Amino acid sequence: MLERLVTDAVTKADLIDAIAHAGPEVQATVDATSADLHRTLGHLLSRAQSAGPIRADIGIADLMAILSGILLALRHRANAGADPRLALAVLCDGLRAGHRPRNGDLPDADPAQTPDTPPPPGTP
Template identity: 45%
Template sequence: MPDRPLRADARRNRERVLAAAQEAFAAEGISVPLDEIARRAGVGAGTVYRHFPTKEALFEAAMVDRVERMTSSAREALTAENAGDAFFDFLQHMVAGGGVKRDLADALGPQRANAYEGLARELQTAIGELLSRAQQAGAVRADIGLAELMTILKGFFVAVHIDNANSGLQERAFAVITDGLRLR
């Protein structure tokens, strides 16, 4: 029997749990208790378990949601008139919107054997299209390919996560990266 669509209140609760989980996992890692995620979401633990039977299932769903949202944002940026601005704005969105977390760095990584590998590939494809458009518009160096860009981004995300970089350091490091990508 196919899955029935969730009732509106159940869908809202699921979205609140996912948002709280993303925030909690980003701040505390996967060790955060499910009861704490339920508290942050404003729901009971039973609601969390109804939607996500294990913490691993919740983590995976949170990552899938994050990557889907990032991919949607990248695809939307592809419709922008100014390809260079769209590319750099999207990169800024990745950094500001949670890109400085190790879980997103893992999702961006090459050949991951996990549930979001296909989604990560879709995200990389959209980023590659943004890069190509920006290069064709003369806004980004032509000698940077998608593989180099993804390596640079992943390195940035991991470095600022490991070092617990403050926002000023993150901004300066990101500025160095974007300056290096720009066509002079």
């Protein structure tokens, strides 16, 4: 299912753009379809987690955010040479069980520090 989503998003970019700018009638249908997709993927994710092959620390909101990011990146012209199948393979590799949950492992972000700002002296 994920493979088809990625393939369709890349090959049907014009259709996706047209739908995104459609009127309220079309948008209502898109919203309903999106909700169905969200429920279906959530159900599949839950079943896969219960069966064991998919890591337990990811929820549907996380999966949808990651998938959306991949789809947006693949549509950007700067990434025209990117292989959608490889992007999907990397996503699937990261979903496999055996990866350690990271919730407590990530440092809290310092809002005063940007990626270009060096850390204060004496900070590891």
